[in-house]
Amino acid sequence: MDLIRAFARDDIPGVLELFRWAFAHNGHHAPPGIPLDTYFERVFFENPWYDDELPSLVHVNDSGAIDAFVGVQPKRLRFRGRRLRVIAATKLMAAPTAAPLVASRLVRHVLAGPQDLLFTDISNDAARRIFEVLGGAATLLLYSMQWQRPVRPARHALSWLRARGVPAVVTQSLRPVAAVADTALARWGPARSRAASDGYSIEDLPLDVVAKRLPDLLPSRALQPEYDEQWLAWLLGLAQQMDPQRVLRRRLVRDAHQEPVGWFFYRVEPGGVAEVLQLVARKDARAPVFDALLLDVWSTGATMVAGRLEPSMVREMSTRHCYFRQADYWTLAHTKDSEILDAILSGNALLSRLEGEW
Ligand SMILES: CC(C)(COP(=O)(O)OP(=O)(O)OC[C@H]1O[C@@H](n2cnc3c(N)ncnc32)[C@H](O)[C@@H]1OP(=O)(O)O)[C@@H](O)C(=O)NCCC(=O)NCCS
Structure with missing residues (x-):
């Protein structure tokens, strides 16, 4: 049976294979100066704010192979003095052989997580459509400029x-x-x-x-x-x-x-x-x-x-x-708290590249 589960270190080789397929055609998503396996290790497991409750996710198909991935990078922000759990979602990818809507299922899983705010800042049109259709993520026009x-x-x-x-x-x-x-x-x-x-x-x-x-x-x-x-x-x-x-x-x-x-x-x-x-x-x-x-x-x-x-x-x-x-990319946000969203939409947020996807 297929399943969605937390991304573990042992999954890195399988995710790399997927990454090479998914991003081969758009090189700017690939980190050029760093070997890919080191990149996945550093970014997803060595983050000092790594949080077990906010894991990246893989989809494993019936034959046990990883055929889709969404990366989660925990961040810390404060909203009017209150600490929020924030994640940057990144590197959404699905193999061409994956069952229909697998990427969408991963996104739905991430959106249902315990974070207060999800943020993604280098989304292409395909990712934007999925985040918008499924969870009502808002496109932040100001921060996409x-x-x-x-x-x-x-x-x-x-x-x-x-x-x-x-x-x-x-x-x-x-x-x-x-x-x-x-x-x-x-x-x-x-x-x-x-x-x-x-x-x-x-x-x-x-x-x-x-x-x-x-x-x-x-x-x-x-x-x-x-x-x-x-x-x-x-x-x-x-x-x-x-x-x-x-x-x-x-x-x-x-x-x-x-x-x-x-x-x-x-x-x-x-x-x-x-x-x-x-x-x-x-x-x-x-x-x-x-x-x-x-x-x-x-x-x-x-x-x-x-x-x-x-x-x-x-x-x-x-x-x-x-x-x-x-x-060239879209910046999107998803939160259940309308006050947080209003603050972002009105430009009352510091959301720099440092807060984004790496
Ligand atoms: C982007 C990518 C992950 C999408 O994978 P996919 O397998 O086509 O995605 P899904 O099957 O889950 O979704 C397909 C479509 O169903 C739509 N959909 C999903 N659930 C839906 C719902 N409940 N109601 C209506 N539409 C829905 C999605 O919005 C999407 O629409 P689109 O074809 O107009 O874009 C995949 O093409 C990929 O890996 N691309 C290369 C890497 C990449 O560019 N990643 C994004 C990085 S920012």
């Missing part, structure tokens, strides 16, 4: 042309002109002058500051993560290991009185796009923190910076010529 801002617009334009087939000899010959144009634009841009005149400074971000100071920076944010240093070190180590080509930078912004007013995490490689994983700013310091981000990204040689929309900073982003687009 991405912002982008060129920091070296001329260099970025050359990379864009190159990617569209313009010969390298042409784009290479234009690079000196592009470098001059980008330097001039950066010197006269708003970020540099404001950061210098207002006494804000940028330094490396210690993890204990993140764990302790988040509630001080976002006192009125209804839903926000609750971190500890061990979990942050584990997650950031994983993020770096999964993407070794890019450097993971974490930077703290202090005001003229040396008070922390915000921070950001991003992954970057010179000449490429800086991907922001989290951007946090005290209400009165959103503009200088965003300017500090732009300056810091500039210093790495990146041509562009992008991240998930942080709803509280739409104005700062807009006035600094960011543009917005729907990300």
Whole structure:
């Protein structure tokens, strides 16, 4: 008889086989810098917040083979001061040989779990349909948006042309002109002058500051993560290991009185796009923190910076010529508590990439 049960370490080889089939055609779901078996071990069993009551699930068919999987990653968030059990659901997959609706059954099982909130942030259209149809998961349009801002617009334009087939000899010959144009634009841009005149400074971000100071920076944010240093070190180590080509930078912004007013995490490689994983700013310091981000990204040689929309900073982003687009994936949430859902739908939640699927 077929059954759905908790994913165990011994199941890793069977799940890997399924993963290779399911995600072979869309490589961005595969963690490139880490062997797959290590990935499944680290992500699903070595999470410091591993919770027996919130397991990942496998479907085992009549012949005893695993033919479907859904990953569960426990997270901790607080809603108006109350600790919630939160899970990120990820890597939903079913073999082509699986019986009809097996993936849907797995999702139904996860949705019926003891968590207060389920969150998934890199869902494709197929997963979105299943989560919506079965459990009334809500698509979070705000958190499915991405912002982008060129920091070296001329260099970025050359990379864009190159990617569209313009010969390298042409784009290479234009690079000196592009470098001059980008330097001039950066010197006269708003970020540099404001950061210098207002006494804000940028330094490396210690993890204990993140764990302790988040509630001080976002006192009125209804839903926000609750971190500890061990979990942050584990997650950031994983993020770096999964993407070794890019450097993971974490930077703290202090005001003229040396008070922390915000921070950001991003992954970057010179000449490429800086991907922001989290951007946090005290209400009165959103503009200088965003300017500090732009300056810091500039210093790495990146041509562009992008991240998930942080709803509280739409104005700062807009006035600094960011543009917005729907990300390639959907962010979805499911909760039985309408107050939690309302807070998320109104943008009153910090749901950064760190809270998502890994
Ligand atoms: C996505 C994937 C898991 C779906 O597997 P599947 O076996 O087709 O899923 P199911 O048989 O359970 O569901 C099939 C359909 O029935 C629908 N369905 C399920 N229960 C239903 C119900 N009670 N009422 C109405 N429709 C229902 C689902 O919404 C889905 O609709 P769709 O075909 O329009 O998308 C599978 O295709 C896969 O592994 N893909 C590759 C990996 C992937 O992309 N995963 C998602 C990552 S984000």
